Amino acid sequence: MADLDQRSSLIEDEEQRAERLRIKPIRPFMAAAALLMIFVTPGLYRPTLHGKLPFDGHALDEINAKRADYVFIGNSMLRTRIDEATLQARLGKNCCYILWTGGAESAWEHQALKNDVIASVHRPKVVFVFFRDTYLTQVTYRSNDAYGWKIERLSHDDEPELTRAMRESRTWQEQLEYDLGLLYPIQKRREVATYALEWLAGLEVGSERVPYGMPVASRYNDLFELGQMKNIETADDFAAAARDRFFNDDFDARLPHSLLPSMLNLAKDAGITLVFVRVQRRPTLQGPAPQSPQLTRYVAKLRAYLIGNGAGFYDFTGDPELTLDHYLDGDHIRPEWKAASTELFLRRLQGYFK
């Protein structure tokens, strides 16, 4: 700004520059051809012959190999609460299998139960499904994009129940997003492409070469453990916003469109005891996180429905042993409390471990 004692001349410069970059007049069909080339060509790529990602049987193989009696299904709520080593110390080696993925919600849990647990040769005695608040009847929550591909990898070609529930529950935006996904299946290669870039970045870093396909960033996870974070307000705000979004829920209206009845039927047919475990939201200094009347009503109805249909239900909300100091960000439990949280789980649900 120092030598700018006269009014702006940049706008004129910019106009000259814009003039230089301007496309010469063209006929509409030329523009249409250009647009077709831009938007149609990427849609021609098909990652697999019929578009669907192949079924990932790695969890199924592990369940078969382990022959576990207790299977836990869930997301990071499960991962931060249940410690496999503690379970093994208490219940014996290979007693349990933890089937989890980041961000998994009800659709993924349904597919995991159906195609991994029930499809296994050795049927477990009890399956524990971890969930928060109303997510069991929110079929489309975390079902698109990268979450959707996780569900797809746990699905076979024909999944009528999942297809029905999704079709009935999607909003028009979710449906459009899903349809765009079908139009551009190249997106299913996103993880591969991202891995490739990360691998390339990590190629010459460190003393040894990282084998292709191994996520490089995971080597540095310890540096970013939740305990190293300066504050957790942001994560909490985000969690609160997500929570509020799902508070207004009508159990009776949602249930027929959810995958919950299917989960119960699958477990009943397979002779497996299904136990739904509601995790406690991050409490406040004054006690458990406040619940809206709608949520209280919803949970009461959910409990009655599950118990009435032969499933188990346990709610950790308000547990006096789960205080604020056990929590880290959002609803995650501190790593140092993971073993204690597992012990608490075993005590509270000891009836299922006889």
Add this chain to the structure above:
Amino acid sequence: MIFQSLDFLIFLIVVFCAHWLLPWRLRNLFLVAASYFFYGYVHPWFLYLLWFVTIAVYVCALAMDTWTAHRRAFLLLGLTACLGMLGVFKYFNFFADNFIAAAARLGVELSQPAVRIALPVGISFFAFQGMSYLIDVYRGDIGARRNFADVALFKAFFPQLVAGPIERATHFLPQIERRRELRTEACLEGVLLMIWGFFKKLVIADNVSVIANKVFALDNPAFPLLWAGVLAFCVQILADFSGYTDIARGTAKLFGFDLIENFRHPYIASSPVDFWRRWHISLSTWLRDYVYIPLGGNRGSRLFAARNVMITFLLSGLWHGASWNYVLWGGYWGILIVLYNNFTDFAPRWISNDRLLPLKVLLMFLLTNLGWLLFRETDLAQLGRDLATAPAAATPLEWQAGLYFVCLVLIYSLPLIAHMCLDRIRARASDRFAAAGFDSLAIRSAASMALFGGILLLRAASSADFIYFQF
């Protein structure tokens, strides 16, 4: 409504078709309505502020034209409306918090105000645009417009409403008033520009933001992690903001408008002054024309000129956000420019040697990164610790991780670097460039196809709001 949403895609298609199907006299009115819908889509109450500023600016400008003897009074009234709104909605919490903290230091305990005021998106942009119109009318650069729809569209045109570029009435109002024709090549140009903007936002900014967010969430990041995070933020903020500008400019072209360019490869600037000719051009020229020059510019003593630079840049910092780190950031740039101006007067001649240009660019890039650290770190105590972090204290794993993140940021930045190189070549040898066919429609379409494919393949798992929305 945000650009990177399906809602916007549908909105854009509907508004584009309806706009060009309507008789041309109704088009501006329709765009005003569409812009209000766009702005009020999530929080309709934000519209009241926009309407307030629009009406205040319209009425005061007309009054200046009508009662010329009281021009100054009406100017002040209009400016008070714009600045008053900014003061209440953007700075009230900041000043209240600081007042309470200062009182506490003096031993007076004051309670927090009962209400916290939410910051409406884009408030600084449309307030500044309104002020520029008032000042231009006051100076006689343009006449006050009687057609309310024209002024309303100038204030609310949806592509640039929430994050600029901050348009000038002298540049934008004539475009609103003329009869716009649907030009195929302009629309195609707009689409290509939008694709490039979306690529910058969804692929570059959103991916490197993961690194920056991770590092700045750490309690005490080690030296290599900290500077890898700063580099990531440096790339993120450019890709994010210039991406927004490109989408805005591209969208405007679909409706027959040309918005001013906001960025010209700022990271190849060779001096602080050069940087501000390339970074957020619409804001820096606004501050220059409406603050720096009226203050006296560089006429007068060195001290007087330095004072003007410092005031301008402190205001620039405060414009960005109601937080001390932004003020610090503005002050940092002010000091750099003052030092540079005085240094150039006394520097030996060899300093201006062209061969030193790469070194100057590198030095400027490092200084810019230091600036971004001040900008990104909102906690001043943490900032102090960051600046005191010693390289020797880092572990080998931290060095390895830092280096890895730098490599990843560089990989994601490659399209930006390639674009910069192409632009440089094009500017220097535009005829040869065109002759070689690099400007041909086929090449540009192929490049855009690759970018669109890149968006599908490489976009980050989640997309955050544009950084400049908060300003």
